[in-house]
Amino acid sequence: MKTRIALILAILMLILCAAGCKAKTAPAAEATPASTEAPATEAPTEVPATETPTEAPTEEHPDTELLEISAEDPLPDGEVEEEVFASWNDVAPALDLLIEYVETVTDESSPDFIPVENRIAVFDMDGTIYGELFPTYLEYYMLAWRILADPTFTADEELKAVAEEIRAGGPTHTYASDMALRHANAAAKAYAGMTVTEFQNYVTQFLVRDADGFEGMTYGQAFYRPIVEVIDYLTENSFTVYVVSGSDRYICRELFEGMVDVPSDHFIGMDVALEASGQGDKDSLDYTFQPEDELVRTDRLQVKNLKTNKVTAIVREIGKQPVLSFGNSSGDSAMHLYTISNNPYKSLAFMLIADDDVRDYGHPEKGEELRAKWEALGFNVISMRDDFKTIYGENVRKTGTFRWTEELGGNAN
Numbered sequence: 001m002k003t004r005i006a007l008i009l010a011i012l013m014l015i016l017c018a019a020g021c022k023a024k025t026a027p028a029a030e031a032t033p034a035s036t037e038a039p040a041t042e043a044p045t046e047v048p049a050t051e052t053p054t055e056a057p058t059e060e061h062p063d064t065e066l067l068e069i070s071a072e073d074p075l076p077d078g079e080v081e082e083e084v085f086a087s088w089n090d091v092a093p094a095l096d097l098l099i100e101y102v103e104t105v106t107d108e109s110s111p112d113f114i115p116v117e118n119r120i121a122v123f124d125m126d127g128t129i130y131g132e133l134f135p136t137y138l139e140y141y142m143l144a145w146r147i148l149a150d151p152t153f154t155a156d157e158e159l160k161a162v163a164e165e166i167r168a169g170g171p172t173h174t175y176a177s178d179m180a181l182r183h184a185n186a187a188a189k190a191y192a193g194m195t196v197t198e199f200q201n202y203v204t205q206f207l208v209r210d211a212d213g214f215e216g217m218t219y220g221q222a223f224y225r226p227i228v229e230v231i232d233y234l235t236e237n238s239f240t241v242y243v244v245s246g247s248d249r250y251i252c253r254e255l256f257e258g259m260v261d262v263p264s265d266h267f268i269g270m271d272v273a274l275e276a277s278g279q280g281d282k283d284s285l286d287y288t289f290q291p292e293d294e295l296v297r298t299d300r301l302q303v304k305n306l307k308t309n310k311v312t313a314i315v316r317e318i319g320k321q322p323v324l325s326f327g328n329s330s331g332d333s334a335m336h337l338y339t340i341s342n343n344p345y346k347s348l349a350f351m352l353i354a355d356d357d358v359r360d361y362g363h364p365e366k367g368e369e370l371r372a373k374w375e376a377l378g379f380n381v382i383s384m385r386d387d388f389k390t391i392y393g394e395n396v397r398k399t400g401t402f403r404w405t406e407e408l409g410g411n412a413n
Contacts, residue, residue: 088229088388094350094380094383106238121234122241122339128224128326140166141206143163148164212403213401216393241266243268274296276294310332324350332351353383359392
């Protein structure tokens, strides 16, 4: 009996010893090629739950095979980088042309190589980089609201007449042929007396408002994402970008601030004369700016920056002929033709067509007519409907209705 008990105890001791020794000496066992221990007996926490290898890796380096793949079989070129043109459709001929152009003119071995200092790209703003169909230009909405709805401002009859025409024509985007100049003169008067800072703050009040005719977007967010991607792409390839707009220069600067990477000194637009707050009736030639002075907007329009005025402004303020030009209307044709005519460097001009009536308020029925018109002038066409995967972003929705008339109903001023 004693012998049997001793034998049982010895067997138990051997079992316990074997279990303890296995736990302590597992690494050594793994290093021995002749080991008969199966990997499956190891603690399951050593193999990530997401891994389902068809062949068990060595226990010493369970991820060796994965590391070797990473080092020896890298992903194809470009797949590791964020997609540059995520807002464009896969088939977009104008974009393909632009990419081919940029690759050519930035290649030092190419006969079409353009030195960095001469890589100038100019962009119109409204309808090219930024929306203009809510239901009309941002600066038109601002002026109409200033005159018809701002309780702090008293407008004269001449200003009211302009604002009422803007209100009536907004929903159809239809105005008299002289409205651009009449608007500019009216805007000069309506904001006269504001300091530059006060006007910038006034603009900001509008940028935080919901964009009329859309859900999920403020006026300050209403940029065409595909064109912003083009600006970023050109900047990355050492192009210098300028915004050459018919809108007020200071509206453009405030609108882009923190949203699109264009320096504040690269905006050319409608301008009014500025003067020092303390100069009174004196001409600027007869007055010296004082430390306590601020710059104030006057009621004197200096330039409405459209058509050939864009060309002369480019010559004055940039001093070099652009090699790329982007626009969307006849107001940009002069800038385009200046860019692609008699240019010592390879140059291109692009016209954006507002032909998307599903995600925006475009006119597809005019698309082919405009395409033919622009192509006949040597311009390359970008179709918002056909080329853009998204316009303002996937979470922005066109509502199909406007609060325009109600908001600009007028006040007692």
